[in-house]
Amino acid sequence: MRRLALIAHDNKKVDLVAWATYNRDALARFALIATHHTARLMRDKVGLEVEEVLPGPQGGDAQIAALAATGGIDAAFFFVDPLAAQPHDPDIRALLRVCNVHNVPLATNLATADLIIPALAAGSTGPEAVG
Template sequence: MTERRTLALIAHDAKKDEMVAFAKQHESKLADYKLFATGTTGGRIQDACPSLDVERMKSGPLGGDQQIGAMIAERALDGLFFFVDPLSPMPHDVDVKALMRLALVYDIPMALNRSTADIILRSARLAGLSTSSQTPEISSQ
């Protein structure tokens, strides 16, 4: 039996409705994944799609972003869908940047909008056909 792939789902306040609509549209595909989400986003997805297996972390500003970042560093996530609202102020901007940096350092697929999430969800890489399991080397420059 193969291990289930994992995805993290995060959405800024102004993008939560869009994330829920995305989850509803792709519910059957997302059912193949173990999902992790920050608090409010995860609750909204669970309400809209009760068939999905969603483990809720803390709210983003209360440490949920760091919990998901730790999962990336531990190679426990295969992808990150983080619907970002570029037009709203982000009081926890430093946390957001750190999470995105980890996704880049550990080379996991990351979608910052719905169009990219659609493409990634259909991709062979996220389906597990060509993932890298090597930990990146970090140089100090």
Template sequence: MSISSSGRTYRVALVAHDAQKQRMVEWVGENRDVFDDAKIFSTGTTGGLLLKSYPDLKVTPLKSGPLGGDQQIGALICEEKLDALIFFTDPLSPLPHDVDVKALTRLATVYDLPSACSPSTANLIVHGMRDTFL
């Protein structure tokens, strides 16, 4: 069963730091029932990896995070064009664009957007999506 059976299409931003990109791809694969009909926005490299692994997903790749992709997702949050933000961060690596990351997570909080920074919290959001719309 897919989300579209409820008439609802989720709009989700998927972002992953370098050390977490493969985990993001695997996690999306584990949750295909949710993402098959979702509209996905993703920063450049992560979006490219998702499309390579799952060419049938509706992924809109934006710019790379440090080149403005984080800000593009921030704009989507401000315009209330997202239903969730999943951002797999790597807390053990230095972040050259740490300010952008903080701004993005701050916007998600300001706009009360469900957001997750790890697979376990992302699973809670996906569980809620299933319960609400499947």
């Protein structure tokens, strides 16, 4: 089963919950992994089964980056707050870099997430899936 990572900065968790609720049926077709608080929100608010890693600031972002580097995730949905400084910014940047280096689809906002999820649900991540 393909695996998706779900992460959101604190100010974007409400957006991720709303997006995941709307896309619940599509997301339920995947194995999901998320940082600590995001995983709990997905379980409690959306009703999705989610594997949990550490909180982002305690290494959860780095754990997901390691999965991206080793083929352990098929896509990442990381709702980033571009207006807030993050104390664990190096881990965040590493995750973004690893997704780019290893060609892992990465959505950092609602608009991109809305474009990526239908392609993943259809079983494709290549250029032919979009458009």
